[in-house]
């Protein structure tokens with residue numbers, strides 16, 4: 001795909017593993033162009049809070065469902081030092097010359113055989129030691145299907161603050177898990193307009 005000058009710079013900075021410069025670069029973008037690359041651009045403070053929350057929860061691996069280009073996941077992995085894996089639909093699109101650059105290795109859903117072990121394989125583990133992440137995900141039915149497969153205990157949701165008036169499913173503060181046991185542990189702003197929430201299952 002044609003790369004504009006912002007994307008060219010992003011590529012150089014991500015290859016240099018300079019996540020701070022990536023965040024600084026995003027500040028030069030007009031608001032209406034920011035979501036072209038990423039739905040939410042995290043603040044440094046939010047990354048610090050995320051680091052301590054993951055530490056508190058004993059989580060060192062994340063599986064991001066519907067990660068898109070994986071740029072947020074790349075920023076999280078580089079800044080916090082956790083391992084981040086991505087899952088997307090439509091391999092043929094993401095591997096085509098029309099698709100945007102991917103910043104992490106993508107896994108693709110296997111519609112023929114979606115077993116719990118598939119989520120573990122995406123994270124190179126046989127344990128349930130990873131959290132699921134849904135960032136601006138908008139498919140409640142698929143969200144609940146992933147929960148059915150997931151036998152771990154931490155789900156992280158990133159999405160708009162209620163007052164912004166943008167719909168996502170799950171919404172960070174009102175996720176419908178459709179099964180008992182999940183509780184909202186904490187949440188904070190990841191950017192000016194967006195929230196990151198942490199649900200745990202005992």
Ligand SMILES: C[S@@+](CC[C@H](N)C(=O)[O-])C[C@H]1O[C@@H](n2cnc3c(N)ncnc32)[C@H](O)[C@@H]1O
Nearest residue numbers: 038039065066067068087088089135136139142
């Ligand atoms: C609004 S985009 C958000 C992308 C990215 N998380 C971000 O914040 O920039 C939602 C993404 O979910 C993906 N998606 C939709 N249904 C999915 C499913 N059943 N499993 C995995 N990904 C899915 C779409 O392909 C799309 O990339």
